[in-house]
């Protein structure tokens with residue numbers, strides 16, 4: 001396959017969500033350097049490269065995503081650099097002398113990851129219960145077979161917003177006492193057997209369990225919080241941060257981060273001081289008072305866009321503030337030391 005054919009195939013196989021809205025919010029200019037922290041199938045990166053004479057660093061923790069892109073990436077020459085890594089460290093990817101004009105994050109799992117049975121993300125495909133986006137750390141099978149029942153229940157409740165979390169955690173620990181749960185279908189059967197029959201219009205009973213395990217295995221919420229702080233450190237004054245989320249917990253983290261960073265924290269009048277107490281200067285100016293959502297045309301061609309929310313901010317020239325997870329709404333789960 002030629003690079004041109006590989007590019008056509010990549011464009012045909014993947015529909016990026018809110019793509020034109022992302023490019024409009026990033027507003028790339030000629031000569032800019034943009035970091036696409038969730039490169040995936042490269043849909044955003046290609047649209048950014050088409051919108052201006054800029055450069056893009058495409059970061060992804062999934063080596064398979066980068067391998068898929070290599071056949072066509074050469075068409076962009078040195079305008080597109082691919083880097084395997086996590087976006088919580090995206091401030092370490094550019095050369096310190098390079099001025100970064102934009103960072104975009106598209107949070108979640110890619111269609112390639114969902115479609116490949118061997119990655120273990122989908123209960124619709126039988127495969128090893130893995131769910132790791134990267135190549136290290138404990139898998140979903142490790143978690144499901146070793147975590148204490150109480151922690152499993154917390155994970156399902158907090159990350160999956162699963163109301164029957166305790167019942168399902170008990171069903172998992174009872175099943176694994178008989179034999180280890182190794183595949184997506186084995187886990188899905190355990191959840192189905194412990195759930196009331198699905199009524200028409202309801203999602204599959206394992207949907208929330210799979211989502212929760214995926215978020216835990218990849219520490220997705222912690223990554224997001226640290227990724228926002230890394231973007232704050234790396235963006236030049238005037239640079240844009242654009243984040244697309246698909247889950248209310250993630251949207252809340254982005255919303256709170258931009259709110260805290262765009263207010264003069266600590267402002268207010270103290271009884272004991274003569275004037276207003278100024279906190280540090282805001283490091284961002286919020287560009288989206290309300291989240292941007294997909295329009296009718298996109299929803300009809302891509303139902304996955306239904307839950308997408310875009311928020312954006314513009315970096316000021318104030319120094320970056322120290323990273324502080326408190327106040328961002330991260331559930332406090334003790335995930336360290338699993339498996």
Ligand SMILES: C[S@@+](CC[C@H](N)C(=O)[O-])C[C@H]1O[C@@H](n2cnc3c(N)ncnc32)[C@H](O)[C@@H]1O
Pocket residue numbers: 014016017037038039040041042043044045059060061062065085086087088106107108109110111133223224
């Ligand atoms: C929804 S897809 C991105 C799709 C992309 N915007 C496009 O247009 O093709 C999310 C991608 O982000 C990657 N990812 C998720 N969390 C990450 C993290 N913490 N660091 C780096 N990449 C991450 C996943 O491996 C996946 O490939």
